[in-house]
Amino acid sequence: MDGTSAPTTPAVGRPDSDPTLTVSIWRRPLTYWAGFGLACLLLQIVVYTRWIAGGGAHAHPARDYAIPRTMAITTHVGQGAAGLLFLLLGALVWRECHAKGHITLKAAVFTGFCFSFWSNPYVSQFHYAAANNRFDLNVETWGPYLPGWRGDTPAVESFLMEVAYPVMLLWLVIALTIARLLTDRRPHWGRGRVLAATTLAMLVCEPLLTHSYQRLGGFAYPRALPGHLTFFEGQWYQLPLTSTLAVVGFFIVPPLAMVLYTRTGHEVHIFRGGELLPPRLHPWGRLSAGIGLMNACTMGFQVTMALASLVSHPIDLPSWLDRPTL
Template sequence: MAQASAPAASGSTAPGGDRTPAGRWRCPIVWWAVFGAACLVFQAVVFGRWIAAGDAHPHSSGGYTIPYPMKIATHVGQATVGLLFLVLAVMLWQECRRQGRITLKAAVFTGYCFSFWSGPYVNQFHYAAASNRYDLNVETWGPYLPGWRGDTPAIESFLMEMAYPVMLVWFVIALAVARLITRRRPHWTPRRTLAATTLVMLVCEPILTGAYQRLGGFAYPRALPGTLTLFEGQWYQLPVTSTLAVVGLFIVPALAMALHAGEDREVHLFRGCEQLPRLTRAWARLIAGVGLINAGTLGFQAVMALASLVSHPIDLPSWWDRPIR
């Protein structure tokens, strides 16, 4: 699963084996980077309009009560997530310097850091993802997203948005599980290893997300019909659509790329990087990561928003309720 230093060539070539100028830009890393750049520009416009309108400020406090233990949990969650973010950033910086290039984990982490802008789309039809009102928060930028029709007032909280970069921990665990399986079952194909790792992550993901929820991260205010919601009726309930979407859209694509690349090929996300001008390669790898993770994030928001249409609301403690004026 290591990224190779001499990736396999792909695309059209000119006589003598050199890639043609046109073919240089028709490769996966360029496609992903173009989409990633579009996402960066789009969110810059959204946040620019949000700030210019004067909505980039905390929502007025009050209108809810929160138990003292939950206050402590929220503060612990904020400190833990902030420290974890810094540790991950430093470790990835060191990893990139050691390898002399932007690694897959670094690109994925960058993608997570620039994908939270689409979060309000989860609440497109119903109040389907609840922020902790005691947490650090700001007025939602949802009204500045095209097509958004959610209810306001609404907030976006620190722990809710930091859940995206922290998701790298999920990916690192998946990589570790895949490596363990590969060592113990070296004859397995990448596809079989991917399937086994996916099953393990489907078990691990509710545990990881559940821990994050209990630290005040976020809550799901709506339950799916039947037995499709873990701990149904509790503020820390977890619909199975969340687990399936997190594993299927955030973890599996990048993991599949790592497994199918093996030890001697570049991962799909970075294919064609060696043909780009040297000064653009690092940026192209980072922005390609932004494109990959934004594609998964938009898919996640769509799944959760659509799932809310067949769900029903539960009674929430007041600190999880949608703010009122």
């Protein structure tokens, strides 16, 4: 279950210059998603160019924090594990694309994740709401170069924080596997029931996956929700319920729903209309659509977490996770 079928062949006898065909292309979902993806890529280029020109592409000085030896070791383990998982997932989608002869949904999602972490500073738009591991490989934040960003500086962006985005393809792979098992073992279940059951299963799995990543030094949530809605509240590895809901709601449910509600032999929503493109543009259009989808999902996640920070309260963090000082 990957939700994609082989690209269909454009209708015979309709030249590329046909104005009706041109109108049809602009009205297709792939065009919208790919256009949004390309706009996000262009904005990234501008942000990173200004950030580099402003001298931000270097690690923040490490003089004002200390980290326990065991945590330093687990951070190195986390870096290696995350890097290896990233490469394995990349190999998985490459092999899948090669076998099917086209860009699959998993490949588009993975690529989209790789080009979506640029907006991560927006999580801390109002408060310091996402803590990077300062012992991890890091650079000065590019937040000040994002449109409308008003967060506090100095701040850092770390390898384990940013690589967590493409690594979350694993979350989707697990969800698709659960959905496939339910479909095979409960063939009488409707698509909505399978989607609901898979979502509930991921609401259980997601905290286990994220918490494991946190404990390896991946990152921390510096703010706790009121009403005991935070797992391990008050600990540096606490996990607010909004994180689980936002990850499942924005990163898992949309692509999962597209797969479940795609009829056999048809393309998933974001790829519809790709058959109208010239063959040489098929892979680029599908990858761009994936970038557009995951940027939209990432922004939804970040808005949710930023708003949640407004009703949360801060906890004490160890210095290696706290925001840098001047």
